[in-house]
Amino acid sequence: DAGVTQSPTHLIKTRGQHVTLRCSPISGHKSVSWYQQVLGQGPQFIFQYYEKEERGRGNFPDRFSARQFPNYSSELNVNALLLGDSALYLCASSLTSGTPYGYTFGSGTRLTVV
């Protein structure tokens, strides 16, 4: 049984560019959450989606957006990249919205903005 898969694993972008990160949840999981982990810090919540609807949003600028597809996979989009957006972006999936059961992280996408 596959775990949470994220792509790409590494990415280098230039300031001002746009990036799309992808996440496939564990089979049967309907909730996907996105986190940003800056080097040396704990993960910070960006978004949660459940059944294709946004269920939570963290304290991030409007340059960050996300969506969830009918197959429960998700995309995180970041526009107008800044150097400070360099981080490990983690996706986590869980069965439902209101329970942490089976809350599992993917291995992340390492984004470097130069």
Add this chain to the structure above:
Amino acid sequence: GENVEQHPSTLSVQEGDSAVIKCTYSDSASNYFPWYKQELGKRPQLIIDIRSNVGEKKDQRIAVTLNKTAKHFSLHITETQPEDSAVYFCAATVMEYGNKLVFGAGTILRVKS
């Protein structure tokens, strides 16, 4: 909103000794407290969790205690081994509000053999 503070930021112990990491949270509504272990370059992995209706939970060499009155919870690792070396994160959330985990800043644990 919720704020989680974690101490110490680094911890070095001799193999076989115990390690304790402490976290405090601010939102008295928080009712779920997981602990994650993250090895270098890898994803955070859940090692133990506790709900607010329980004061202590053990799983082999790992235990977590929760003091709701004081709003703090701790991770205890006994008989530490070199493979316990990693970064440990505590987190807190209100389960009913969705899966937004608020993480502490992390503790780098080094087990010296």
